[in-house]
Amino acid sequence: MSRASALMISTDLRKHCSRRGAVAGFTLVEVMVAVFIFAIVAAIAMGGYNELVKQSDIANAGASRTREVQSAMQRLNIDFASLEPRPVREPLGDSLIPALRSDDRNQSLLELTHSGWSNPAGVPRSTLQRVSYRLENDKLLREYWLALDRTMNGEPESAVLLAGVKRMELRFMDGNRSWHKQWPPLGYSAPDGMRLRPIAVEITIELEDWGEIKRLIEVSG
Template sequence: MMRAPGQVVCEGFTLLELLVALAIFGLLAAMSYSGLQAVLQQQSYTEQAADRLGALQKLYLIMQRDIEQIVARTVRDEFGDAQPPVVGGDALQFTRGGWRNPAGRQRSTLQRVGYAYDDEQLIRYTWSVLDRAQDSEAVQQPLIEEIERMQLRYLDRNDEWQEQWPASDADSDPDPEDPLLAIPKAIEVTIEHNRFGPIVWLFQLPQ
């Protein structure tokens, strides 16, 4: 068939060309989706890591505020037995000052506070009174999760680390006649985070 001079001939894609074009388009779409998924996943990991670091920082500040305000004030437990200002082993309990009172209630500025590890959580305990009755209950405040363990050590007046307080060693045991000696010089807190591993904090106590 003869073409007239100047006549434009429109030729479409062949089936093979269409299939190749569709295959390339599909490959590019898959690569774009995969790249987007990787970016979103990395963003999620970054946000989770930031949240975990934020929780650790908050925990440190709370513990620092509590421990660095420990005072030499003995208390009585729910059975009426006297307890030292600081009692510690795997868990920790102590009397602290500086309990804020924005409502102006008639109460002491001293507070009994405790820390303990339970079921991958670090929990803070507080009591509304220093000398407890049998119906006194602690308020529990979970502070952080993903914790595998907590270990505590106590620096005595001889600059030796003790695993519990009051120390069982007679040479390190504080003199009960002097309440100031019933307080360690420092407390070392080691927590094992299942993402970040062991984290060690050292808090110096007022002397």
């Protein structure tokens, strides 16, 4: 083979390789377009993910709030359903506080004695419990005392039962099917006043997020 022929073959080979490289590779414009498309798809996907997380958080918060409201109403229902005609002594003196007391003149919304206070540790105490409910800073607090007939030093245990409460109102139905806004009923002076129980209690709670909720609870006994 002559030197000229070899040179021609080498030139043709370089041209062929150059054409194959041009076909197999990407230009800078193509790479930039691909990166731009990927960025758009990633942004859309991230937006969808963030929205999914947001909706999940909203759903979880709603479920948590529902459980909180249900738990509070169940606690009220248990306390009223197990109401006992057991008055307690005043912290100072020998006068008595009714088994159920609800009066706008008092700091607490209501105060009552209920049965069924569980005692898994077997502590020597009564299964009756004295509890009260009051509003403080838009929170419904439930308080209870370790002893029924407490002293001046007997501070109650307190727990937030429900948050976001704008107001709470109570009505009590007596044996004649009449409603009263306080208990014992205003002007009631019979000897059994300290042990008197209503036959039903209507609870109205206005929440910041849910609005007004009404519950009617039957009092056993």
